[in-house]
Amino acid sequence: MIGGGQGAFIGAVHRLAAALDGQYELVAGAFSSNPDTSRATGQLLGLAPDRVYGSYEDLIAQEKARPEAERVQVISIVTPNHLHFAPAKLALESGFDVVLDKPMTFSLAEAKDLAAVVTATGRRLCLTHTYTGYPMVKEARQLVAQGTLGRIRKVYVEYPQGWLSKFEEGGENKQASWRTDPTKSGISGAMGDIGTHAFNLLEYVSGLRVEKLCADINTVVEGRRLDDDGAVLLRLSDGASGVLVATQVAAGEENNVRIRVYGEKGGLDWMQADANTLLVKWLDRPTEIWRTGGPSVGSYAAHNTRTPAGHPEGYLEAFANLYRNFALTLQAEQAGQPASPEALDYPSIEEGVRGMAFIENVIASGRSDQKWTDFTV
């Protein structure tokens, strides 16, 4: 693991998610650019001291130098955005598969470069867009893909948070500080942090692609250096349209990402706050409550579920599904067998490039007086 020292949020989540299914063992880390912090974190996690490194370069170089059977197999990179590209590139080029936190890179240019590295090295990359790991999100996608709702007409996706309602920067809240810092986050705050999740969820579930967008991007809290709020009109492929909302100043909201999709024959509604439920709506008959582990679900949801219906699976399980599917894919590859479609169903380099393109396009649209901005990659 690279990043994820004490006090970081997402590093701990990665460790819990990787541990859940017993397919990963954490054996080495460069947890911080501060060697003391790195060492302390490694000790806390019970790692052998000689595999706790002071920099990602050391980690990659020294692990590569170990006998193949004794080195790490997958490297998780959980640093802030500006520290994604370099370690990911080095890891891939050094022969490691990579798990990388979102958004994939600091800029679209970096994302494209990384895509080229993936192609060149033939290594695999898993990008942790958590929300697509939920069983009922996978069910939603399968349902749309099978045509059950007819041609899709309308997609609404929203991601309201309230934790940046006040000026939190520069204080104890490290999350707030780096996520609003353009030198660490990139050109966008809310759109980069959570807008990309919403965008990814929209394209994943609907199977459609954003073709044009029209964005209203705001910095609501005085003194903030990046956007903390936005709303976007969308023109989607196949004639559909949509709305994407992401905000970090909806005071009192936690983290309730939600997607609604409407087709000719029906619609669906999923929200993270009730993650094990998918409402399936119909033109001429009652709405149905589809449930994780329930009698109606398809192969993708079933594959990503650990317990019977009525035993709620949450955020960590969704996160763990990304890790698990990535492991299953790598294991199949090692065994010289084709990975199952369900195992291959994890976000990867293509989603990462589109996510970075979303950030650049949405910020460009926000600054433009032109109504529609073409979505370009």
Added chain:
Amino acid sequence: MIGGGQGAFIGAVHRLAAALDGQYELVAGAFSSNPDTSRATGQLLGLAPDRVYGSYEDLIAQEKARPEAERVQVISIVTPNHLHFAPAKLALESGFDVVLDKPMTFSLAEAKDLAAVVTATGRRLCLTHTYTGYPMVKEARQLVAQGTLGRIRKVYVEYPQGWLSKFEEGGENKQASWRTDPTKSGISGAMGDIGTHAFNLLEYVSGLRVEKLCADINTVVEGRRLDDDGAVLLRLSDGASGVLVATQVAAGEENNVRIRVYGEKGGLDWMQADANTLLVKWLDRPTEIWRTGGPSVGSYAAHNTRTPAGHPEGYLEAFANLYRNFALTLQAEQAGQPASPEALDYPSIEEGVRGMAFIENVIASGRSDQKWTDFTV
């Protein structure tokens, strides 16, 4: 009553709403431009045959000709949009107060003319934007007005319906036929029919005014002559922003209008499907469930509630609140006393003019390549 013959939806609703509190008695009607239909409806409703008229002109003329104590006092106009202005003008000019269904007129020009008539005649007009009649919508407005949430930053309003997901025009569904007919509805379908409700709700609850808008207006169902779907980015007064969504092709949705407002200190969330609940959210403490008749509500909600907490009040009660407050206002006037602020709290000519301006501005924006369209009246 003018309009509301057999088969009409909203006419029956007006009659139920007017009857609920015993402050109106239906004594005369011109229920249809077809005299037979008008007569049959009058008979069904138990009216004296000599007060069932074949045209609105007859109704107004002949009622005016009756002794003051024996004539109608208030005229409800529940015809399709293109038949709002003429009878309303005539009624006002003939000395009657008017209840008028929304949207107020066929065009903004008519709306302004009607405003002039109201001013000139000094009569009163109540416009039936039902959703502002709900106790917890009034509570929301009062809460915002008192500054409890701090300065408002963001408003989301949505009104999803699914009943026009297919081409319903020209068949048995009279509602579908006239509401999608530009000669009867005006220049807009969904935006005129339900978008105006959403717009009115937004301005009513937030106390803010729409200043600029950027609309994506669609006709989704092939062959339809007016819009059936739209999404609008909004710039609001006092630096706030918002999103308005209204659609009639969200297959499987009923009629679930919803508004969310976020300020510096907290937010609120109301939806018609759970109309007696107002979620009040706070930055630093748990969300609260405020309820109709509950211990927290203010004077406006209390005034508009008939039963103790736990006895759900619905759409007809909300509608009846408009009629009741209008009656209380007229009674106070007749008694030469000032009406209470709670009685005066019914939608009127100003809301009607702004509603028509919304329709014209939103359709203009939908057709424009320019990003932001100024909201002009």
Added chain:
Amino acid sequence: MIGGGQGAFIGAVHRLAAALDGQYELVAGAFSSNPDTSRATGQLLGLAPDRVYGSYEDLIAQEKARPEAERVQVISIVTPNHLHFAPAKLALESGFDVVLDKPMTFSLAEAKDLAAVVTATGRRLCLTHTYTGYPMVKEARQLVAQGTLGRIRKVYVEYPQGWLSKFEEGGENKQASWRTDPTKSGISGAMGDIGTHAFNLLEYVSGLRVEKLCADINTVVEGRRLDDDGAVLLRLSDGASGVLVATQVAAGEENNVRIRVYGEKGGLDWMQADANTLLVKWLDRPTEIWRTGGPSVGSYAAHNTRTPAGHPEGYLEAFANLYRNFALTLQAEQAGQPASPEALDYPSIEEGVRGMAFIENVIASGRSDQKWTDFTV
């Protein structure tokens, strides 16, 4: 109307419910045993002074003395329990049809006497068990009656309130005072007031009859003279069983009566707080959300609905359904035609007798050391 003077809760509800559909006009009343209060209430309601009476005896005698076309047709009795029997008997024997608030009488003996009066006079009586007036409660009953859920095995009914959590007696809360006073309420408080509603709902929806019961009846608040809490195990006809809970000391609860019924093939769940929804559950497929006005409902629900799906109908509409069906039945009778099954579907004397038997049996069981008490009438 007999009873329902200023300050009374249920009298006002009766007036609203009767007014809604325009089938009743309030023309006479004996609103209080205090003639001044009666007069003042009559004036407030706009009645002719000569039809406002100082006692129920006067009302009945003098209305009977009027020409048939000018006298009241139906008498609503909305007094406390101890004042139900005498006016109801007199009204029936004087040739009037009667609407009577629940519980029907002060005692089971009175209830049986009243049943004999009904039989002897051939007049009709409507007992206002409101909850069976909700469209989705009627849908639930129809669904069970059609065998859709298979043989019924289990019924849970609950009615939690919190308004008597403190000693409220003797103060301004008149409701609290008479409802906890054995000289006015009868032998039971909570069980008589709301337990009877729960019992009625259970027998109405399930179509089953309580055959044995085992009750835990409590007076929780110190100083209270009647029960304010109870829970009852039930043995039902056809081998089913159930649980009934009614309490007035569930601090923070409003009035959320709920019923769940489970059969061999599925179950259903209805609660007043979400009155327009009926959850229909199945063994092998997803739960469905059936809605008032929705595509799945049967003839009884449809008959008792005034607005399209998505326009919530509430407590007053449910109450009004009782009045409306009673009126439709009387009108059919007057016209010499059979009333429709939907019109005849209002609670009447049989439900009243069983309700009073429930009160006596449940209090007896509460006092007994014997586990099961036979339900006797």
Added chain:
Amino acid sequence: MIGGGQGAFIGAVHRLAAALDGQYELVAGAFSSNPDTSRATGQLLGLAPDRVYGSYEDLIAQEKARPEAERVQVISIVTPNHLHFAPAKLALESGFDVVLDKPMTFSLAEAKDLAAVVTATGRRLCLTHTYTGYPMVKEARQLVAQGTLGRIRKVYVEYPQGWLSKFEEGGENKQASWRTDPTKSGISGAMGDIGTHAFNLLEYVSGLRVEKLCADINTVVEGRRLDDDGAVLLRLSDGASGVLVATQVAAGEENNVRIRVYGEKGGLDWMQADANTLLVKWLDRPTEIWRTGGPSVGSYAAHNTRTPAGHPEGYLEAFANLYRNFALTLQAEQAGQPASPEALDYPSIEEGVRGMAFIENVIASGRSDQKWTDFTV
């Protein structure tokens, strides 16, 4: 681990829960009484073949024979009920700490014997009553314990399932077969399997003790050998009362355990289907929505939460909390330090004995004609 071979449900859950926080490593197992199954399971789980045993006796004996640093530290026993006591006793007496699935033993007599073993050996035992591992259940307990709701008056607990609505025994459903088999489950089916969870939750949250009970115990499905349904009236310590419902024939229900507690000043409501929410109700102010990770929660909930508010934690996290707290307690002990109150907050031998007493008392009451049965241990 003892038990938990392929096809078992709860064994896999234990493994996931133990893995989540990285405090346990599975190194040895006797997964089945069938040595082949045991071996195959061990291989699947990647264990060293020499630490996969054919019997629990072998496991315990051979692990004990290993050097202290190389042997297992904690033994998880996840077998059916009739195979709890013997391995638990042997493990404890051999110096191992034990995690044991519920209900603790086959009979109350065994439970008492096991309690004596615990006392005699000084080893620790963790009993996996999962539901008490949820953060908001811990919050509920803390809130009651602090007196926030005043003296507790009423407790309702319910555990409805539908999975045994048909005769499933003897087929492919192994769970159904052993759980309804008196030679494996003991004297009770539903009450032993899920009634004990409900009972444990009630005593845990309310802090009260069941003193008397009155049970209606049923076998609804023909041919079934143990109860599949029950409802119980409860007399609790400190003058409170309650109702416990547990059923496995509520067709269409998943696993929605729920508890409601009402005191003098307010109430609370928690249900597993919305596990991260605790509704806190008040006599005189709005209901509050307390959330996992939210601003209102106390030390116990916070200690048992891994992610910020809005990242739902589910069943596996709750289960993992038991394992984690047990590990923290053992680690503190090994370090010669006192474990924190939060770490010590896991179900143990006392809860196990009371749970077995509940089973015996509730079945006895179900068979009795006497109304109240004293709860005896």
